[in-house]
Amino acid sequence: GESVGLHLPTLSVQEGDNSIINCAYSNSASDYFIWYKQESGKGPQFIIDIRSNMDKRQGQRVTVLLNKTVKHLSLQIAATQPGDSAVYFCAENGGGSNYKLTFGKGTLLTVNP
Amino acid sequence: GAGVSQTPSNKVTEKGKYVELRCDPISGHTALYWYRQSLGQGPEFLIYFQGTGAADDSGLPNDRFFAVRPEGSVSTLKIQRTERGDSAVYLCASSSGANVLTFGAGSRLTVL
Numbered sequence: 001g002e003s004v005g006l007h008l009p010t011l012s013v014q015e016g017d018n019s020i021i022n023c024a025y026s027n028s029a030s031d032y033f034i035w036y037k038q039e040s041g042k043g044p045q046f047i048i049d050i051r052s053n054m055d056k057r058q059g060q061r062v063t064v065l066l067n068k069t070v071k072h073l074s075l076q077i078a079a080t081q082p083g084d085s086a087v088y089f090c091a092e093n094g095g096g097s098n099y100k101l102t103f104g105k106g107t108l109l110t111v112n113p
Numbered sequence: 114g115a116g117v118s119q120t121p122s123n124k125v126t127e128k129g130k131y132v133e134l135r136c137d138p139i140s141g142h143t144a145l146y147w148y149r150q151s152l153g154q155g156p157e158f159l160i161y162f163q164g165t166g167a168a169d170d171s172g173l174p175n176d177r178f179f180a181v182r183p184e185g186s187v188s189t190l191k192i193q194r195t196e197r198g199d200s201a202v203y204l205c206a207s208s209s210g211a212n213v214l215t216f217g218a219g220s221r222l223t224v225l
Contacts, residue, residue, distance in 0.1 A: 034213070043117070043204050043216030044156065089155050098211060099146055100169065103155025 012110045019080045021088050021107045023073040029095025035075045039086045085111045117217030119205050125223045126195055134190040134220045138207030145188050148204040156204055195224045
């Protein structure tokens with residue numbers, strides 16, 4: 001069936017480095033994508049989203065890139081900080097409503113001081 | 114309130130028991146959602162409320178699961194005859210219109 005997956009289950013970086021978290025999606029009907037950050041014991045926290053009519057969107061220290069040709073999504077975090085340590089999920093809407101999201105399994109980002 | 118509030122934060126029950134999980138959304142948010150997150154997995158959609166009515170309950174796994182939102186604010190997720198496989202974190206989220214979902218911290222359910 002259709003699914004959203006992540007290339008790397010874990011990522012360890014040094015404080016101050018840039019981080020790139022990747023996500024592959026297989027549902028070509030998806031037209032809305034979103035990244036969430038989840039810290040231990042907390043609910044997912046919105047980071048940034050992007051619609052399929054865009055290739056790139058920037059936020060504060062974060063950038064999301066969307067490559068529809070290869071069905072690939074990435075999250076770039078600039079100058080990674082210890083507070084960025086968390087599990088990062090990408091999610092897609094499957095071409096339907098934006099509330100009915102399909103989440104990937106997540107990538108654990110560890111930032112070393 | 115300032116955020117989505119969920120109670121209890123932890124619930125341990127025995128197989129076969131009935132449980133209720135409560136969600137208090139952000140004030141003014143008309144849309145409310147329940148998701149379930151199993152260990153090591155991403156959240157999975159269960160049900161969506163717009164106002165008092167369940168607009169989409171296609172994610173509920175079976176008829177042991179039911180949710181209500183009688184006054185269009187607080188919602189309760191009800192699970193009958195709990196099974197060990199129901200153990201998970203149950204996340205509630207709310208939104209204003211079609212905006213981004215804001216999640217609560219979740220209720221961790223453990224069925225022994």
